[in-house]
Each structure stands twice: as structure tokens, then as C-alpha cells.
Amino acid sequence: MTRKGLVLLNTGNGKGKSTAAFGQAMRAAGNGFKVCVIQFIKGNAQTGEAKAFARFSDNVEFHVKGSGFTWATEDKSEAVRAAREAFDFAKEKIRSDLYDMVVLDELTYLVTYEMVSEDEVIELVDNRPERLHLVITGRNASKKLIDAADLVTEMVEVKHPYQKGVKAQRGIEF
Amino acid sequence: MTRKGLVLLNTGNGKGKSTAAFGQAMRAAGNGFKVCVIQFIKGNAQTGEAKAFARFSDNVEFHVKGSGFTWATEDKSEAVRAAREAFDFAKEKIRSDLYDMVVLDELTYLVTYEMVSEDEVIELVDNRPERLHLVITGRNASKKLIDAADLVTEMVEVKHPYQKGVKAQRGIEF
Incomplete structure (x- = not known):
């Protein structure tokens, strides 16, 4: 039976x-899964x-693709190009079928800021390798993405x- | 300045x-923090x-205190005794001031099932070492505990x- x-x-x-996505990746890695983590925005x-995942050099890849394409950048076309490149990188990783889990951290922002189309994201999710677990994070997930997902959690700020x-501090926020 | x-x-x-608490512990450990993780119920x-934290043997302690005191147990007094012991263990760890972060996973259930009083939990939180980050998880956190916390997130099942x-599976749920 193929694992779904x-x-x-x-x-x-x-x-x-x-943070939960990273915990999920760590749990999977602890179980011997091959994991690929891609950070799209921050990082x-x-x-x-990053330093923690370095301890799993045998079965976790950690890629930071977040430098240079925030929506605050002055050059919007450069931002779109960098986002496009990061998304294509993720697509390649997913389609390679070399991993048990791929984490796409803050992917939703690429759709929110219209750097990548929603249809392309859904297409990628729906046509991923059968065995692959995908973990996606980010605010404002669209209805289509929620429909495409199996397990959806909303983190609500109480x-x-x-x-x-209190300022962001090392060890807590990053 | 003492870090708060x-x-x-x-x-x-x-x-x-x-999962987010474990990710938080991993991030802190990556930053070189001394971390103590205590699982109260499952695990x-x-x-x-558990296997992932074993890779941080230099700065993460991982303690499973969850065997033997679920509310489903037949012997309620034995359950209370075990919960009490686990809580006292956590108290000792916190007061030792040997850690930068202590994770109390599923602590709230001890209060919900009246194995430990809410006042004792609040007292422990309020009187922790100045520098210590505490990460607490569990359903039905009480209003007093929410008041005592700095950052509260509600995970809502969408x-x-x-x-x-679909059944729980290795790498995802445990």
C-alpha cells in the first residue's frame, strides 16, 4: 500500500x-523521514x-529563500522574479520525489502578494508525489488551499x- | 540587565x-539555550x-512523565499520585535555575482533571527564575493561566x- x-x-x-511546522519537520526527521524545509519570506x-536543523544534516535540508523579495522592496519586478525563482525551486524539490516531507514556510504570502498564482499552488499540491507530506504555513490561506489541505489549523492570537x-528576542521569535 | x-x-x-512547543524548544536549543522538556500526558x-531531541544531548533534556496517570486509568488515586510526582519533578527543574527554557507539555490537563490545583500552577509560573522562558501547552487553559502568560495562542481546528x-501516523502525529 502506498502511504498517502x-x-x-x-x-x-x-x-x-x-514554529509548529518546524516542530513537525523535527518530529518527522526524528522518525527517519527525509525532509526539505523551504523558508519563503523571513529567515x-x-x-x-537553521542551527537546529543543521544537526539533522543526514536527513533534513533547510533552504532560506527569503532574502530579497519582500513586498517592501523598492523594485517590485525584482521581488516578483525572486519569488518566482523560489517557487520554481520548491516545485523542483517536490517533484523530485526524494523527500517524505516538504515544508513550505510562509508560502501563502506569495499568493497574497500576487507573486505566484493560486492555481499554480493548488496544481503543485494536488499533483505532488503520492507519499509526500506537505506542510504549508502563512496568513490568509485561501479557501481553495484550505480545500486542498487535509489538516488545517488556525493559530489565533489571544x-x-x-x-x-516586549521586543522580539533570540530563542523565542528566531 | 536581566533577561525577562x-x-x-x-x-x-x-x-x-x-508541535509548536517542540519547535520552540528546538529553536531555543539551536540558539544554545539550555532546555528542559517535560511531557505530562502522552509520549x-x-x-x-524524543528521537529528534536526542540529537541535542548537550543542551536539551527530554522527560516523558506521561505513562500511568491518564484519567482513563482504573485507579484514580494512583493517577493522582503519579501526576503529583510529575508536577513536583517539573517544579524542581524550574526552581533549579539550570535552564533558559522549560516546556511543560500538556500541563493544563493536570488542572482540568484536578490532579494539581490551579493555584499551585500559577504560583510556580509567577515565581519562576527571572530569566526562564516557560512554554505551556494543553486544552482548556484557565483564565488565570492566560492572565499569567505573556503570549497566548489558540490553536483552532479548521x-x-x-x-x-485517516488514521494517526508516524512522523505526523508522533
């Missing part, structure tokens, strides 16, 4: 979307998660220390 | 409470998370594959 890979989607405006090689003026 | 440790609370009926040494009859 699930699509897990963490959305909502609260904390924990990416660099110095975050706690209380946030920024409200009290 | 935060209290992070993941509650709600959705997935990702424990054993064979889960993906869609779950169990609804379609």
Missing part, C-alpha cells in the same frame, strides 16, 4: 504557524531553527507581548 | 500545540520528537483528516 501523504496547513494571525542561516512593548 | 523570561501558552482544541521514548477516516 497529507497536506498540513497552519494559518491565522497568531504565533506558532512556522537566514543564523536563526535558531495575547501577544508586543502589546506590552 | 516569557510565558508562552498554546491552547485550544486544534493541532499544533505540542514515550520512541516518538519522533479541518482534520480524522473526519475523513
Whole structure:
């Protein structure tokens, strides 16, 4: 029997979307799965998660594709080009069928900011290798993406220390 | 300046409470923090998370205290005794001031099932070492616990594959 890979989607405006995706990747890696994590927006090689995944060099790949294409950039066409490149990279990784789990961290922003079309994302999800678990994070997941997913969790912000003026800190936020 | 440790609370009926806590622990460990993870209800040494944390043997302790005190047990007094012991263990770990982060996974159930009083939990949280980050998970967090926390996220179940009859599987749920 072919294992049926699930699509897990963490959305909502609260904390924990990416953190849970990283926990999921770590759990899968602990079980010996081959995992590929791709960060689309934030991230660099110095975050706690990057350093932590480095301990799984035998079965976790961690790719930061987030530098240079935020929507705040001055050159919108450059941003779109970089997003496109990151998405094509993810597509290649998914289609390679070399992994048991692929994490697409903050993928939804590419659709929200119209850098990649929703149809392309759905097409990629629906036509992934049979065994592949996909973990997708990001705010404002579309109805179509929710329909395409098997497990959807909304992270709702109940209380946030920024409200009290506490700054983001190492080990907690990154 | 003394770093002010935060209290992070993941509650709600959705997935990702424990997974995000484990991701948080991994991120902190990646940053070189000393971390102690205590699982109160579920868990054993064979889960993906247990095996993953074993890769951080230099700065993560992972303790499973979950065997033997579920509310489904036949001997309620034995369950209470075991829960009590697990809570005292956590208390000792927290007060030792040896850690930068302590994760109390599924702690809220001890209160829900009246194995440990809410006042004791709040007292422990409020009087933790100044620098200590606490990560607490579990459904039905009480209003007092929410008040005591700095960052509270509610994980809301939008869609779950169990609804379609898909069974829990290794690498995803454990």
C-alpha cells in the first residue's frame, strides 16, 4: 500500500504557524523521514531553527529563500522574479520525489502578494508525489488551499507581548 | 540587565500545540539555550520528537512523565499520585535555575482533571527564575493561566483528516 501523504496547513494571525511546522519537520526527521524545509519570506542561516536543523544534516535540508523579495522592496519586478525563482525551486524539490516531507514556510504570502498564482499552488499540491507530506504555513490561506489541505489549523492570537512593548528576542521569535 | 523570561501558552482544541512547543524548544536549543522538556500526558521514548531531541544531548533534556496517570486509568488515586510526582519533578527543574527554557507539555490537563490545583500552577509560573522562558501547552487553559502568560495562542481546528477516516501516523502525529 502506498502511504498517502497529507497536506498540513497552519494559518491565522497568531504565533506558532512556522514554529509548529518546524516542530513537525523535527518530529518527522526524528522518525527517519527525509525532509526539505523551504523558508519563503523571513529567515537566514543564523536563526535558531537553521542551527537546529543543521544537526539533522543526514536527513533534513533547510533552504532560506527569503532574502530579497519582500513586498517592501523598492523594485517590485525584482521581488516578483525572486519569488518566482523560489517557487520554481520548491516545485523542483517536490517533484523530485526524494523527500517524505516538504515544508513550505510562509508560502501563502506569495499568493497574497500576487507573486505566484493560486492555481499554480493548488496544481503543485494536488499533483505532488503520492507519499509526500506537505506542510504549508502563512496568513490568509485561501479557501481553495484550505480545500486542498487535509489538516488545517488556525493559530489565533489571544495575547501577544508586543502589546506590552516586549521586543522580539533570540530563542523565542528566531 | 536581566533577561525577562516569557510565558508562552498554546491552547485550544486544534493541532499544533505540542508541535509548536517542540519547535520552540528546538529553536531555543539551536540558539544554545539550555532546555528542559517535560511531557505530562502522552509520549514515550520512541516518538519522533524524543528521537529528534536526542540529537541535542548537550543542551536539551527530554522527560516523558506521561505513562500511568491518564484519567482513563482504573485507579484514580494512583493517577493522582503519579501526576503529583510529575508536577513536583517539573517544579524542581524550574526552581533549579539550570535552564533558559522549560516546556511543560500538556500541563493544563493536570488542572482540568484536578490532579494539581490551579493555584499551585500559577504560583510556580509567577515565581519562576527571572530569566526562564516557560512554554505551556494543553486544552482548556484557565483564565488565570492566560492572565499569567505573556503570549497566548489558540490553536483552532479548521479541518482534520480524522473526519475523513485517516488514521494517526508516524512522523505526523508522533
